[in-house]
Amino acid sequence: MAYITSTxxxxxxxAYRAYIAAYTSSDNFTDLLKDNxxxxxxxxYIxxxxxxxxxxxxxxQSGIYLLDYDSIEDSFMSSNNFIERTILDTTVYAGFYNIKQPGWFMVTVLPAGPLITQSNMIMVQYIxxxxxxxxxxxxxxxxxxxxITNRISSxxxxxxxxxxxxxxxxxxPVYHDEIGDLxxxxxxxxRKMDQLMADQAKAAEELRIAEFHSLQAQINPHFLYNTMDMINWLAQQGRTDDVSTAVQSLSRFYKLTLQPLxxxxxxxxILEKDDKxxxxxxxxxxxxxxIVLxxxxxxxGIPSEKLSAILSGNGNSTSGGTNIAVYNTHRRLQILYGPDYGLTYSSTPGSGTEVEIRIPAIRKSATEPSN
Structure with missing residues (x-):
């Protein structure tokens, strides 16, 4: 295949006029056209x-779909390089590309059926x-x-x-995102709540111990006063042996819970009875x-209207006292062992009084204050 042009x-x-001839194999163009x-x-085809x-x-195929040069040139100028034709009852689409220097056209003819089928296949693939x-x-x-849900649920x-x-x-957390920050x-x-609860428990224990010692400090002078008053009464009666016994008992009895009761x-x-x-x-x-004592x-005995006030700390005894020793003893036992323990009073006026002391058989902890 040759291409000849004048120059x-x-x-x-x-000035000399000459002709230039370029020779090549059409196979190069054929391979190029097939690859596309x-x-x-x-x-x-070209x-x-x-x-x-x-x-x-x-x-x-090029013989079947051959378009003449003039039609191609007219279509190229008016159809923006693309036309639709019906050839042998087959709808085809033809596209043109102008090769300017030799004035050739490259024509590509695509049958509508396979083109639509391939387009549908491409569409299916995309879908x-x-x-x-x-x-x-x-x-x-x-x-x-x-x-995320599992982390939030946890x-x-x-x-x-x-x-x-x-x-x-x-x-x-492994991931320091919003949930990790949460x-x-x-x-x-x-950690802060644990610390606050520990501090609160410590403060409550210190308050309990302080209240216990405060009650103990109140009851000791009261008991000592009453005991010394009794010893003075015995001395006035000339009962020296009883005075000695009372003084000895005072030293032994000063710290037992049963003392104020x-x-x-x-x-x-008894001493408020006529016969003493x-x-x-x-x-x-x-x-x-x-353990029940x-x-x-x-x-x-104690009148019913005064019986309910004995353990409140506000009642008065039949002799005008405040019952502070009994109340403090009751509160000390409750502080030590809990609200289920302490004193219970029952009395029949003119017949006598019973006081029940209830304490646990085993102490609850080694940190409880001693009485």
Whole structure:
């Protein structure tokens, strides 16, 4: 295949006319045209101004879909390089490309049927790819949502334990995102609450011990005063042996819990009888996990209107006292052992009084103050 064109050149001041011929194999064009076809039944060819096919991807197909040069040139100028034609009852689409220097046109003819089929296949592929990406996105979204939900649920579950009084920090977060910051904040809150609860428990224990010692400090002078008053009375009666016994008993009896109760039984029960005589009975037994001590006397008894006020700290004895020793003893036992323990009074005026002391059989802790 050859391409010949005329030209003019100058040599030593003279113009000379010449012809340039370029020779090449049409196979190069054929291979180039075949490489760019992807639709079945399509063909590409190059046509010159003499309606001769310079090269073709398929000689038989180019013969079927051959368009003459003039029609191609007119279509190229008016249709923006693209036309639709019906050839042998087959709708085809033809596209043109102008090769300016030799004045050739490259024509590509695409049958509508295979083109639509291939377009549909491409569309299906795009739809399948879209669906695959959509499913993948949904799986990733579900995984991420589940991961976030599980982390939030673990924080909520851990926080719900706070309502039950169980404070325990969570493991340090792996991801320092919003949920990780929430876990860090919860752990900080847990440490602070643990510290506050420990401080509160310590303060409550110190207050309990302080109240116990305060009550003990109140009862000791009261008891000492009453005991010294009794010893003075015995001395005035000339009962020296009884005075000696009372002084010895005072030293032994100064710190037992039974002291103010027996003191009340003597002073406000028996000694208020006309004959100043009577009996005090001390019994005890174990009831389940408690030790029960019962002090019974046959003194004057306590009126019902005053009985309920004895353990309140506000009542007065029949002799005008404040019952502070009895109240303090009751409060000391409750401080030591809890509200289920302490004193219980029952009395019948003119017949006597019973006081029940209930304490646990085993002390609750080694940190409790001694009495």
């Amino acid at each position: 003019t050149f100058y040599f030593q001041g003279h 076809l992807t639709v079945d039944g399509s063909v590409s 046509i010159n101004d003499r309606n001769a096919i310079v090269a073709s991807s398929d000689q038989s 399948l790819m879209y669906l695959a990406f959509l499913v993948l996105a949904l799986i990733l979204a579900h995984y991420m949502s589940r991961s 924080v909520i579950h851990q926080m719900s334990k706070v309502r039950k009084g169980s404070l325990s920090p969570m493991e340090s 876990i860090d904040t919860y752990n900080y809150m847990t 027996i003191e009340n039984a003597v002073l406000h029960g 005589t009577g009996t005090i009975v001390l019994t005890g037994w174990i009831e389940d996990t408690s 019962l002090i019974s006397d046959d003194g004057v």
